[in-house]
Amino acid sequence: MLVIYGPTATGKTNLAIKLAKKFNGELISADSRQVLRGLDIGTGKVSFDVKVEKHKGFWIVDGIKIRGFDLANPGEPFSVADFLYHTSASMIQITKANKLPIIVGGTGFYIKAFIDGINSIGIPADQKLRSKLEKLSAAELYQNLKELDRKRAELMNQSDRQNPRRLIRAIEIALHNQKQVAGKRKQSTRNHLPATNYLLIGLTAPNNFLYSKVDKWLQTRLDRGLIEEVRSLLDQGIDPDWLDNLGLEYRWLTRYLKGQVARDIAVERLKGDIHNFTRRQKTWFKQFKRIKLFDITEKNWQDKLEKTLHVCYTQNRDDGQGTS
RNA sequence: GCCGGGAUGGCAGAGGUGGUCAACGCACCCGUCUGAAAAACGGGCUAUGUCAGUUCGAUUCUGACUCCCGGCA
Numbered sequence: 091m092l093v094i095y096g097p098t099a100t101g102k103t104n105l106a107i108k109l110a111k112k113f114n115g116e117l118i119s120a121d122s123r124q125v126l127r128g129l130d131i132g133t134g135k136v137s138f139d140v141k142v143e144k145h146k147g148f149w150i151v152d153g154i155k156i157r158g159f160d161l162a163n164p165g166e167p168f169s170v171a172d173f174l175y176h177t178s179a180s181m182i183q184i185t186k187a188n189k190l191p192i193i194v195g196g197t198g199f200y201i202k203a204f205i206d207g208i209n210s211i212g213i214p215a216d217q218k219l220r221s222k223l224e225k226l227s228a229a230e231l232y233q234n235l236k237e238l239d240r241k242r243a244e245l246m247n248q249s250d251r252q253n254p255r256r257l258i259r260a261i262e263i264a265l266h267n268q269k270q271v272a273g274k275r276k277q278s279t280r281n282h283l284p285a286t287n288y289l290l291i292g293l294t295a296p297n298n299f300l301y302s303k304v305d306k307w308l309q310t311r312l313d314r315g316l317i318e319e320v321r322s323l324l325d326q327g328i329d330p331d332w333l334d335n336l337g338l339e340y341r342w343l344t345r346y347l348k349g350q351v352a353r354d355i356a357v358e359r360l361k362g363d364i365h366n367f368t369r370r371q372k373t374w375f376k377q378f379k380r381i382k383l384f385d386i387t388e389k390n391w392q393d394k395l396e397k398t399l400h401v402c403y404t405q406n407r408d409d410g411q412g413t414s
Numbered sequence: 415g416c417c418g419g420g421a422u423g424g425c426a427g428a429g430g431u432g433g434u435c436a437a438c439g440c441a442c443c444c445g446u447c448u449g450a451a452a453a454a455c456g457g458g459c460u461a462u463g464u465c466a467g468u469u470c471g472a473u474u475c476u477g478a479c480u481c482c483c484g485g486c487a
Contacts, residue, residue, distance in 0.1 A: 098452085123452055133452085169449040199451045208448040215449055228455090249446045249456030256447075256454070263448095297443090337452040362441065367452055373445060 091181070094194040095120075095201050095378070096293030097371035098364065099303040100386055103137070103151075105293065106194040109399075110154045113190045118180050119158030120195025120204070123336060125168050127160045128323060131316045132339035134307075135159055138314055157184075158195075164328045170203045171211055177204055198374030205288065205378070213266045223258045231257035238264035289402045291395065292381040299387050300368045305361055308339075312357070321347055338363055 092109065094102050106117050119125075123133040130136045140152040148157045157180045162168040177193070184191040195201065203211075223231060232251050236243040242260055243251075250256045295303075320343040324330060333344040339360060346356035375381060382398050384391040 121452085122450085167450070170451080171449045174449090197451065199447070203448070206448085210448060213449070220450090247446060247456080250454095251456090253446085253455035255450065259449075335450075335453065340452085359440080363452080365441085369443080370445090370452090374447085377447080 091288045092190060092192040093120075093201060093205065093288050093290045094192065094293065095198065095290065095374070095381070096196065097295075097300060097368040098134075098196055099300055099307055099368070100293035100295060102194050102196065102293055103134075105291075106192050107152050107154045110190070110192055114188075115154075115190035115192045116184045116187075117154060117156040117158075118177055118184075118191060118193045119156055120173070120177070120193050120197050120200045121158070122168070122173070122197045122200060123340075124159050124195075125161040125173070126336075127163050128326075129164065129319070129336075129340065131311050131314065131319045132343075134311075138310065164323060164326075165332050167215070169215065170200055170208065171214075173197075173200045174203060174208075174211065196371055198371060198377065201290075202374070202377055205290070210263050213263050216262050216265075219262055219265070220258055223261060224254070226254075228252045228254050228257060231261065235261050235264060238268065288380075289399070290378055290381045291398075292375055292378065292383040294372065294375070294383055294385050295387050296385075297365075297369065301361075301365050304364050304368060308357075308361065308364065311339075317343055317347070320344060324348075338367065 092106075092113075092115065094106050094109075096102050103117075106115075109115060110117055121133065123129060124135050126133070135149070136142055137151070141150075142152075143150040144160075148155050149159050150156070158173075158176065161172065161176055181191050193201070193204065223234075226234070228251070231254060232243065232246075235246075235257055238261060242264060246256070246260070316339060320333070320340060323333065323340075324344065324347060330344050330348055333340045335341070342351070342356040342360035342363070345351045346353050351359070375383065384395055388394075
């Protein structure tokens with residue numbers, strides 16, 4: 091299979107579609123916000139210069155099937171676990187149809203999880219516990235965790251020790267494990283095996299290049315109904331706090347529509363947040379040991395990519411394993 | 415021309431009535447990441463308009479200059 095990762099606005103989807111056409115492939119989106127129904131413009135699910143058809147279970151964009159959109163309703167929780175579940179199912183279907191699966195997206199965590207697996211994946215979120223723990227400070231949470239699982243607590247780095255969400259999850263896991271041990275039903279919590287046979291392509295570019303591209307892309311979406319999309323979500327009664335927590339366009343346009351910030355300020359801050367986001371997306375590159383990086387501002391990057399694909403294809407054929 | 419107010423990092427902006435000053439936010443840079451990940455969290459960066467004076471020591475006091483903002487002419 092093929093995996094394509096990179097920050098916003100590097101042209102991942104375009105590349106993926108191109109390759110899908112060439113290799114008889116289908117796409118699976120790895121994007122934590124594109125899974126949400128009705129969030130189309132802000133998440134970049136729609137592109138304005140290409141034909142888009144929505145079907146049940148998949149979209150067809152520029153003639154290519156894309157899965158992984160519209161898996162949850164706004165307001166519903168969705169997590170990596172759900173992503174892995176859906177993606178595994180999609181993989182099977184695509185492979186059965188004798189097509190090449192191409193996973194494409196900007197959510198590094200999801201890609202990482204799919205490629206390497208997650209140990210604690212079987213341990214579900216405990217909403218009651220979470221809302222109880224949310225009242226505690228990071229320091230208190232850390233103390234809590236230390237008492238439950240000293241080793242885990244000590245393994246956390248300085249930043250995570252001050253991160254309530256990470257601490258709460260760690261406590262959640264520790265409590266779960268405690269129960270399991272007490273009940274003596276130790277079982278493997280890994281329900282997803284790491285992927286082994288894949289080619290991971292990373293798209294990158296210098297910050298300044300990305301920033302100006304992102305700003306332009308935002309502008310065209312603002313001109314093409316992004317604000318109306320957010321307004322209509324609010325009109326449907328979707329919780330503004332939930333929208334705010336999504337970040338980026340949904341956060342800032344909600345704040346603007348709620349009258350909390352002026353429009354031009356909202357747009358400025360939004361740009362800043364997107365810039366920050368692209369930088370954070372880049373930090374995932376180092377997590378992916380086998381990634382093949384291509385700088386899209388280099389003149390010959392596509393030729394280099396062709397070469398890489400060719401090598402990979404030949405190797406797989408010689409191994410008799412196909413391209414998946 | 416006169417009177418008053420002001421000049422703080424890339425931007426915005428707070429404070430302390432002389433003691434290695436220098437908040438917060440934005441921008442920018444770097445990073446963390448195993449069921450919220452477009453989230454959450456950690457780290458970094460750059461400053462007191464110019465010149466002189468008082469002083470052991472001035473960002474804080476004095477003077478001149480430059481520029482800006484009000485008001486009067």
